[in-house]
Amino acid sequence: MKTARQVGIVGYGAYVPIYRLEASEVNRVWGGDGAPVEEKSVVAPDEDTVTISVEAAKQAVRRSGIDPSEIGAVYVGTESKPYAVKPSGTIVAEAIGATPNVSTADIEFACKAGTEAMQNCIGLVGSGMQRYAMAIGADTAQGRPADALEYTAACGGAAFIFADRSADTVAYLEASYSYVTDTPDFWRRSKEMYPRHGSRFTGAPAYFKHIQGAAKGLLEETGYKPEDFNWAVFHQPNTKFPIRVGRGLGFTMDQINPGLVAPKIGNTYAGSTPIGLAATLDIAEPGDKIFAVSYGSGSGSDAFIFTVQEAITEKRGGPKLVSFIDRKKYVDYATYLRFRGQIIQ
Amino acid sequence: MSVPRYWREEVPRYRLLGKVCAGCGAKFFPARPVCTECGSTEFKDHKLAEVGEVVTWTVVRNPPPGFEKYKPYVVALIELEDGMRLLSQVVDVDPEEVQKGMRVEAVFRRVKEDGKAGIIQYGYKFRPVVE
Ligand SMILES: [Zn+2]
Numbered sequence: 403m404k405t406a407r408q409v410g411i412v413g414y415g416a417y418v419p420i421y422r423l424e425a426s427e428v429n430r431v432w433g434g435d436g437a438p439v440e441e442k443s444v445v446a447p448d449e450d451t452v453t454i455s456v457e458a459a460k461q462a463v464r465r466s467g468i469d470p471s472e473i474g475a476v477y478v479g480t481e482s483k484p485y486a487v488k489p490s491g492t493i494v495a496e497a498i499g500a501t502p503n504v505s506t507a508d509i510e511f512a513c514k515a516g517t518e519a520m521q522n523c524i525g526l527v528g529s530g531m532q533r534y535a536m537a538i539g540a541d542t543a544q545g546r547p548a549d550a551l552e553y554t555a556a557c558g559g560a561a562f563i564f565a566d567r568s569a570d571t572v573a574y575l576e577a578s579y580s581y582v583t584d585t586p587d588f589w590r591r592s593k594e595m596y597p598r599h600g601s602r603f604t605g606a607p608a609y610f611k612h613i614q615g616a617a618k619g620l621l622e623e624t625g626y627k628p629e630d631f632n633w634a635v636f637h638q639p640n641t642k643f644p645i646r647v648g649r650g651l652g653f654t655m656d657q658i659n660p661g662l663v664a665p666k667i668g669n670t671y672a673g674s675t676p677i678g679l680a681a682t683l684d685i686a687e688p689g690d691k692i693f694a695v696s697y698g699s700g701s702g703s704d705a706f707i708f709t710v711q712e713a714i715t716e717k718r719g720g721p722k723l724v725s726f727i728d729r730k731k732y733v734d735y736a737t738y739l740r741f742r743g744q745i746i747q
Numbered sequence: 748m749s750v751p752r753y754w755r756e757e758v759p760r761y762r763l764l765g766k767v768c769a770g771c772g773a774k775f776f777p778a779r780p781v782c783t784e785c786g787s788t789e790f791k792d793h794k795l796a797e798v799g800e801v802v803t804w805t806v807v808r809n810p811p812p813g814f815e816k817y818k819p820y821v822v823a824l825i826e827l828e829d830g831m832r833l834l835s836q837v838v839d840v841d842p843e844e845v846q847k848g849m850r851v852e853a854v855f856r857r858v859k860e861d862g863k864a865g866i867i868q869y870g871y872k873f874r875p876v877v878e
Pocket residue numbers: 768769770771772773782783784785786787
């Protein structure tokens with residue numbers, strides 16, 4: 403897919419909470435020996451998807467240098483909204499000063515909700531409907547105690563402000579692609595606290611099929627090959643999957659490594675691919691090409707090709723994502739449960 | 748805090764937005780109807796600085812109702828870079844790590860929840876500056 407008008411990213415930000423739970427701590431409590439990631443990020447008791455979104459959004463606004471009242475859309479992609487009914491986007495837009503002349507909505511598509519918000523914002527700017535549109539992917543994901551997802555279900559988010567491509571944009575979009583089928587690999591019914599998943603069904607027919615579908619579709623449409631890119635980002639439910647799918651497509655570890663944050667923060671769900679893209683923009687140089695593919699259960703993938711511009715060197719001031727990843731306090735399993743409100747009082 | 752009052756005070760709390768007196772330039776946060784320096788009732792918006800330092804602090808171990816899940820927590824008097832002072836929780840820090848002069852920055856957090864079914868009140872808190 404290509405836009406009628408060329409679209410770029412004018413500002414971005416990413417945030418990960420300070421607390422971490424190590425895989426070894428989960429194993430200590432439940433007697434397992436797994437380590438799909440080394441450790442995962444955990445929210446403080448006063449954080450949620452809205453506060454994570456505001457943190458990333460404020461960074462994006464500051465770096466963009468734009469007046470936030472000119473932002474015409476704020477879309478929050480998440481599966482962990484603080485309210486079942488009341489849009490998270492209203493609170494985020496009010497907090498950053500984008501109200502009242504703004505379109506907002508919460509967008510759902512499991513772990514792909516963040517990149518789906520990006521596709522929506524790209525469309526709004528690419529059609530000329532909005533001058534600036536902000537897409538956020540953020541989650542405070544929870545796994546059932548003792549479930550395999552408990553090692554990885556993590557918290558964090560990233561925000562991108564889209565605008566017409568200009569000398570002010572830090573990267574411009576070359577093309578994007580979406581690939582969706584009805585695949586019941588992971589779900590949560592209404593009023594259920596934890597999601598269920600189809601166990602082995604989450605691999606080949608779900609994650610791999612959809613990422614490969616979107617990636618191959620976009621490569622074919624644009625005529626690029628994996629070696630044409632400097633960097634590649636894939637959705638990160640654990641450490642192994644993004645490496646396996648990336649290498650299978652012909653990408654190298656050197657291309658994947660800068661955006662591979664799951665080993666240190668876990669799977670931030672709707673935040674995962676957006677955070678990986680932000681981590682890659684943190685180290686990219688003008689002219690670099692970035693390939694990014696999300697995955698959301700249910701299932702689908704969005705793929706993007708961005709080319710980094712000159713403005714990146716002066717518009718990524720302030721703390722980078724690595725500052726938030728390296729800033730950490732470990733919690734034990736009991737404190738983790740307390741922070742997540744999982745202890746019955 | 749009632750829902751109408753939370754809503755009325757939302758923007759100043761969300762964005763650290765105070766008032767500056769049109770008569771004498773005195774700054775206020777939160778806003779006041781009459782300037783305590785010159786008696787003027789005309790004000791303009793004043794965006795507070797979001798970085799400051801801890802002047803003094805206390806550790807709350809027996810919090811008022813609605814704040815129990817955050818205990819123990821730090822409440823500090825903070826002097827912002829624009830000279831304004833305010834009281835705020837300081838988060839992402841263990842109580843024993845807080846020091847006079849510690850550089851802190853504003854963050855947007857949950858302040859209080861009205862039970863499991865009521866409104867979630869958001870507002871500013873501060874944390875050690877992330878470089
Ligand atoms: Zn006055």
